[in-house]
Amino acid sequence: MTTHAAVLGWPISHSRSPLIHGTWIAEHGLDATYTAIAVDPDGASLWFETFAEHGLVGANVTIPHKETALSACDHVADHAARLGAVNTLWLEEGKLHGTSTDGEGFMANLADQAPDWAKHAKAGTALVLGAGGAARAIVDALLMAGVDRVILLNRSVDRAEALASHFQRHFGSSRIVPGPLSRFADHAGEAGLLINTTALGMEGQPPLDVPLQSLAGGATVADIVYTPLQTPLLLAAKEREHPIVDGLGMLLHQAVPGFERWFGVRPKVTDDLRQSVLADIQEKSIS
Incomplete structure (x- = not known):
């Protein structure tokens, strides 16, 4: 059964998270997907409150939704509560958990x-x-x-x-x-x-x-x-x-804990991955 995760934000087309996680999914041969989903701020509270209905095992959260996502969580890591924001979500026994992996x-x-x-x-x-x-x-x-x-x-x-x-x-x-x-x-x-x-x-x-x-x-x-x-x-x-x-x-390493949580494999940050993301940055800056 395919496992689905995503990055949630507004706007979201600029995110490199699908490239990062997609690379790891391919490396480990997982039956999984990782996509970018634009969540309109006007409906964000309801979106996160009904997270379990969207078919995702978890997600990364970027601006402007980190605080909104935290308020929808049933359980929040202590340090994320101190920060007042989460960037990583996952479902556990039907409950929404949140943490921050930026630090x-x-x-x-x-x-x-x-x-x-x-x-x-x-x-x-x-x-x-x-x-x-x-x-x-x-x-x-x-x-x-x-x-x-x-x-x-x-x-x-x-x-x-x-x-x-x-x-x-x-x-x-x-x-x-x-x-x-x-x-x-x-x-x-x-x-x-x-x-x-x-x-x-x-x-x-x-x-x-x-x-x-x-x-x-x-x-x-x-x-x-x-x-x-x-x-x-x-x-x-x-x-x-x-x-x-x-x-x-920092961008690459903050993605590691979420991937491990959702897919059960701890990925490695390699020079090949760095070069792929750099190439994507350069390509988009030119276009």
Whole structure:
């Protein structure tokens, strides 16, 4: 009996999830499908409340439905409840379960591309730029992984303070410190890991302008942007001989837990898969 899963969003035609999961389905010879389904926001609440009627064993959820999907779940992972959003759903004994794999995907990609990042003398402190949904998932994952302190900087300091306050209630006030992005140079020397979670540096956006010379020597630099694969930030960090981590791996690794949950096989993130997704990105950017 064919097993069906999907990615749900609005719009959804840009999603690379069908390519990623389709590659794994073919590799493992599974009797399964993975498609993209556009869910109109006007009917999203009912769609997720009746999830079991759509013939899917599970799904990925992307913008703008991550919060709506969470509200429809019968069971939500603790960290996803903290984040206030889910990106992975599955049915279990007729009940809808939800979790978020974004943070897990980031940490797996970090371990894959910079396996020695935690050996840096200042790895106990991470410097995170941005205060949106990606920052929320990554900060949570870092704190859960045992990073002692996260310095959270954002152009709008009010948003950084609000996000910091949220995590301080769960992890304590000493473990997350908010501030304005303009204070980058004051904090950069304290961190063994720098992460850009903003859209700055993405194609069509201005570059992230921060004084990398202030960063501790040998600190790892990660960017969640993957178009282009090597952003101006990563190119500048590479020139200064910092280990770098691009954003494509996070996209790939966050897909692994859902696939394993739905289809019973844990897939691998390979260089061939990376190249296939990169080729698709380049083809669509040209067209």
